[in-house]
Amino acid sequence: MNWDDIRVFLAVARTESLSGAGRTLKMDPATVGRRVARLEQGLGVTLFAKTPQGYDLSRDGARLLAHAEEAEKAMTLGAADLEGDGDTLSGVIRLGAPDGCANFVLPKVLARIAAVHPDLQVQVVALPRVISMSKREADLVISVSAPQTGRMLVQKITDYHLSLAAMNWYLRDHDTVKTLGDVKNHKVVGYVPDLIFDKELDYLDSIGGGAVDFSSNTVSVQLNMIKAGLGIGVIHDFCLPHVPELNRILQDQFRLKRSFYLIRHADDRKVERLTRFADLLVAEMKSVVETLEGRA
Numbered sequence: 001m002n003w004d005d006i007r008v009f010l011a012v013a014r015t016e017s018l019s020g021a022g023r024t025l026k027m028d029p030a031t032v033g034r035r036v037a038r039l040e041q042g043l044g045v046t047l048f049a050k051t052p053q054g055y056d057l058s059r060d061g062a063r064l065l066a067h068a069e070e071a072e073k074a075m076t077l078g079a080a081d082l083e084g085d086g087d088t089l090s091g092v093i094r095l096g097a098p099d100g101c102a103n104f105v106l107p108k109v110l111a112r113i114a115a116v117h118p119d120l121q122v123q124v125v126a127l128p129r130v131i132s133m134s135k136r137e138a139d140l141v142i143s144v145s146a147p148q149t150g151r152m153l154v155q156k157i158t159d160y161h162l163s164l165a166a167m168n169w170y171l172r173d174h175d176t177v178k179t180l181g182d183v184k185n186h187k188v189v190g191y192v193p194d195l196i197f198d199k200e201l202d203y204l205d206s207i208g209g210g211a212v213d214f215s216s217n218t219v220s221v222q223l224n225m226i227k228a229g230l231g232i233g234v235i236h237d238f239c240l241p242h243v244p245e246l247n248r249i250l251q252d253q254f255r256l257k258r259s260f261y262l263i264r265h266a267d268d269r270k271v272e273r274l275t276r277f278a279d280l281l282v283a284e285m286k287s288v289v290e291t292l293e294g295r296a
Helices: 003-015 018-025 029-043 059-083 099-104 106-116 168-173 180-185 219-227 237-242 266-270 272-292
Strands: 048-051 054-057 091-097 120-126 140-143 152-167 188-191 214-216 232-236 246-249 256-265
Touching: 003 018, 003 029, 003 054, 003 059, 018 029, 054 059, 091 099, 091 272, 099 106, 099 120, 099 219, 099 237, 106 120, 106 272, 140 272, 152 168, 152 219, 152 237, 152 266, 152 272, 168 246, 188 219, 214 219, 219 232, 219 237, 232 237, 237 246, 237 272, 256 266, 256 272, 266 272
Parallel strands: 091 120, 091 140, 188 214, 188 232
Antiparallel strands: 048 054, 140 256, 152 232, 152 246, 152 256
């Protein structure tokens, strides 16, 4: 059985299409189809059923998937272990993170790590959704809540805070905000309600409910909406140094505390390279968040 054919099989199983697998593998869809057909012929089974929605795993395909993922895991761990030799970290590590963290915290964190480990390459995947560890979308994931299921290593990184904020000039030109009840007299910027992928990101009830007038599924767009004067919003305190004109309001009545967690595959606990990177990441993130929030 050819390992490259197994890689193609995994890509089709995960994307449920030849074109999707082709994009993942940087391969022509027709070539993907031929590789799947070759694997099926070699095994003497049908691995996929073609439907109007795409490629669904057959019963035999589902049986192969479990073994293919175990083989992929072994290959990944072996490569990672070899790359970890020596005193400095090298090779590629893919890190998933919420976009607020990815935009405003991780660049500073990675700059510190890169200064000591110049041969290390880090790919930051900032997606406004839960990143799949089972599909190996990332080696490590930063999350705002700890998973309750699955074989994962979970480590708390640090607490962070959020505040109500608006631009200084916006506050001068609009009704005074002295209590949380006054927020209803203003436009509110926040998340698109039905695109909130984690309960820890749902802040509406904390400011008295109501509707969001201007919304986005990313923190960076919300911040730019507030910068444009569209209204008041809940902003990460670590974003505030990036926008000096942004002013926290009702500090004595409203401040949320949330936490970042680092999540890894349980099978990766023996990979020294990932463990060393995780330790560096946790230490530097804690330091950077505290500094940006003025707590250091």
